[in-house]
Amino acid sequence: MNAPFFKFGLFGDEASLIVAFVIGIGFGFFLERAGFGSARKLTDQFYFKDMAVFRVMFTAIVTAMLGLFYLSAVGWVDLSLVYIQPTYLWPQIVGGLLLGVGFIVGGYCPGTSIVAIATGKLDALVFVAGVFAGIFAIGEAWPAIAGFAESSNLGRLTLPDLFHLPFGLLVFLVVLMAVGGFWGAGALERRFADRPAKENP
Amino acid sequence: MSSDSHSVHRAPAPYMNPYLAGIGLGLVLLASFVVMGRGLGASGAFSSACAVAVNAISPAHAQGNSFWSEYLAGGVGHPLKEWLVFEVLGVLVGGFLSGLLAGRVRRGVEKGPRISTAGRFAWAFAGGALMGIGAKLARGCTSGQALTGGALLSAGGWAFMMMVFAGGYGAAWMMRRQWK
Numbered sequence: 558m559n560a561p562f563f564k565f566g567l568f569g570d571e572a573s574l575i576v577a578f579v580i581g582i583g584f585g586f587f588l589e590r591a592g593f594g595s596a597r598k599l600t601d602q603f604y605f606k607d608m609a610v611f612r613v614m615f616t617a618i619v620t621a622m623l624g625l626f627y628l629s630a631v632g633w634v635d636l637s638l639v640y641i642q643p644t645y646l647w648p649q650i651v652g653g654l655l656l657g658v659g660f661i662v663g664g665y666c667p668g669t670s671i672v673a674i675a676t677g678k679l680d681a682l683v684f685v686a687g688v689f690a691g692i693f694a695i696g697e698a699w700p701a702i703a704g705f706a707e708s709s710n711l712g713r714l715t716l717p718d719l720f721h722l723p724f725g726l727l728v729f730l731v732v733l734m735a736v737g738g739f740w741g742a743g744a745l746e747r748r749f750a751d752r753p754a755k756e757n758p
Numbered sequence: 759m760s761s762d763s764h765s766v767h768r769a770p771a772p773y774m775n776p777y778l779a780g781i782g783l784g785l786v787l788l789a790s791f792v793v794m795g796r797g798l799g800a801s802g803a804f805s806s807a808c809a810v811a812v813n814a815i816s817p818a819h820a821q822g823n824s825f826w827s828e829y830l831a832g833g834v835g836h837p838l839k840e841w842l843v844f845e846v847l848g849v850l851v852g853g854f855l856s857g858l859l860a861g862r863v864r865r866g867v868e869k870g871p872r873i874s875t876a877g878r879f880a881w882a883f884a885g886g887a888l889m890g891i892g893a894k895l896a897r898g899c900t901s902g903q904a905l906t907g908g909a910l911l912s913a914g915g916w917a918f919m920m921m922v923f924a925g926g927y928g929a930a931w932m933m934r935r936q937w938k
Contacts, residue, residue, distance in 0.1 A: 560792045560793070560795075561791065561792060561793065561794060561795025561796075562792070562793050562794075562795075563793060563794045563795055564795040570834040571834060573794065573834075573841060574834060574839060574841065574844040575844075576793055576794060577794075577841045577842070577843075577844035577845040577848065578844045578845065578847060578848040578851075579848060580786060580789060580790050580793075580794070580798070580845055580848060581844065581845035581846060581847060581848020581849045581850075581851070581852060582848040582849075582851050582852035582855070583782075583786035583789070583848075583852060584783070584786050584787075584798055584845070584848065584849050584852060584901075585848060585849035585850060585851065585852025585853035585854075585855075585856070586782075586852035586853065586855060586856045587774075587779050587782040587783040587786060587852075587856075588783070588849070588852075588853060589852070589853040589856035589857050589860075589862070590773065590774040590779050590782065590856050590860075591773060591774055591776060591779035591780070591783070592773035592774075594853060594857060594862065595868055596868035596869070596937075597868050597869075597870070597937060598773070600930075600933075600937045601937075602926070603926045603927055603930035604930060604934070604937070604938065609773070609776040612776035612777060612780060613776045613777075613779050613780040613783060614780070614900075614904065614905060614908075615780070616776065616777050616779075616780020616781055616783075616784060617780045617781070617783035617784035617787060617905060617909070618784065618905065618908040618909045619780075619784065620780065620781050620783075620784025620785060620787075620788065621784040621785075621787040621788040621791065621909035622908075622909045622910075622911070624784070624785070624788040624791075625788060625791055625792075625909065625910075628792065633792075634791070634792055638795050639791050639795050639796070639910065640795060640796045640797075641907070641910045641912050642897055642898060642902070642903070642906075642907060642912060642914065642915070643897075643914070644912065644913045644914030644915075644917075645896075645897060645914060646913075646914060646917060648895045648896060648897075649895070649896045649897070649903070649914045649917055649918045649921075650917055650918070650921050651892075651895055651896075651921075652891075652892040652893065652894070652895030652896025652897075652918065652921075653892065653896055653903075653917065653918035653919065653920070653921025653922045653924075653925065654892070654921045654922075654924060654925040654928075655888050655889075655891055655892030655895065655925065656888070656889055656892030656893055656896060656899060656900070656918075656921075656922050656925065657892075657921060657922040657923060657924060657925020657926040657927075657928070657929070658885075658888055658892075658925040658926070658928070658929045659885045659886065659887070659888030659889035659890075659891075659892055659925075660885070660889065660900075660922065660925070660926045661885070661925075661926045661929045661930050661933045662881050662884055662885030662888060662929065662933055662936075663881065663882050663883075663884065663885015663886045663888070663889055664868060664881075664882060664885060664936075664937075665882075665885075665886075665889075666800070666889060666899050666900040666901075667800035667801040667804060667889065667893060667899045667900070667901070668798075668800035668846075668849060668899065668900060668901040669900075670886070671800065671846055671849045671850050671853060672849060672850075672852075672853030672857075673853075673868070674850065674853075675849075675850045675851070675852075675853035675854040675857060675863075676853060676854065676857035676862050676863045676864070677857075677863050677864050677865040677866060678866060678867065678868050679865065679866065679867050679879075680867045680868050680869065680878055680879060680882045681868075681882070683879045683882040683883050683886070684882040684883070684885060684886040684889075685804075685886060686883060686886065687882060687883035687884060687885060687886020687887040687888075687889070687890065688801070688804050688886040688887070688889055688890040688893075689804060689807075689808055689886075689890065690883070690886070690887045690890065691886060691887035691888060691889060691890020691891040691892075691893075691894075692801075692804055692805055692808045692890040692891075692893075692894055693808055693812070693890075694887070694890070694891060695825075695890065695891045695894045695895070696805070696808060696809070696812065696823065696825045696826055696894070697823070699823060699824065699825035700823060700824065700825075703824070706895055711913065711914070714912070714913040714914065715910065715911045715912060715913060716911040716912075716913055716916060717911060718913070719913045724911075727911055728911075731911070739777075
């Protein structure tokens with residue numbers, strides 16, 4: 558088996574758009590299943606009330622990471638052909654911070670806001686209008702801030718490269734971290750479960 | 759939450775176990791890696807749409823800006839015939855299907871009991887704007903950087919993800935009136 562299929566020319570650009578649509582359906586389906594069409598469910602993460610965001614995200618990361626690791630180990634997937642975005646360290650640190658604040662202020666992230674719109678949430682519609690406003694603002698400002706926004710380009714940089722550790726060892730460490738995190742998430746939820754006052758005073 | 763006082767809708771089904779939903783999401787992401795050689799995303803589709811809108815208003819202005827012109831050069835013959843645009847359209851359909859099957863498609867506003875709808879809308883817009891700015895600085899959002907970059911062990915993706923949690927937890931106390 559030669560994968561990624563698209564990179565080996567099994568289908569063309571036009572067909573890739575159909576693949577995109579189908580993959581998107583799966584993506585949206587599981588986001589909604591998890592409850593991520595609800596801003597309250599999503600933001601509960603940041604009050605330690607319901608750590609579903611962490612659980613779903615890290616289970617997904619571990620699943621895809623392990624799958625890719627084994628498929629490349631048996632030679633079915635050429636890992637060098639899987640696109641990894643270049644690391645722009647400082648813009649990504651600042652961008653991540655802004656995005657995190659935007660998450661608790663706005664209630665969604667771009668992907669989950671689409672699912673929320675699909676299930677009738679009007680605040681998600683307003684949120685998306687805000688996303689467009691933000692993108693418009695930074696797009697217009699880009700020439701002025703390019704000095705920062707295009708700085709610290711480290712290229713395709715993975716954690717195994719960065720720490721000079723074998724790929725398999727990092728995969729193992731991430732799995733350990735996730736399992737530890739899942740245990741900690743439950744402990745935090747129990748600790749903070751009684752904190753908010755009764756729901757209907 | 760147990761009694762639904764005046765609703766004629768059937769009660770929405772409970773959400774899926776987060777670990778099962780995570781495995782499902784992870785398999786979708788893995789399928790994207792295997793079939794396409796790329797991961798998932800969301801904010802890129804918004805950027806393509808924004809670039810097309812700016813270009814429609816002032817082509818010369820859009821072409822002269824490296825940010826817009828890059829998105830305008832994307833896509834299969836047209837900047838909106840772009841992989842992420844089609845993926846996001848799928849997300850809309852997939853989310854709707856799941857919501858429909860679970861009885862969760864219902865018009866409403868997500869907010870805590872202590873804030874007005876207008877107040878919630880104002881925060882939603884402000885948060886969205888911050889999100890748009892942050893996602894573009896970071897070259898991706900929760901899907902493209904945290905989820906995809908996380909699974910690919912991208913250094914930038916992991917740095918980004920930790921900062922997202924830091925930003926969210928850092929601002930949570932100030933935002934508590936909106937949610938609780």
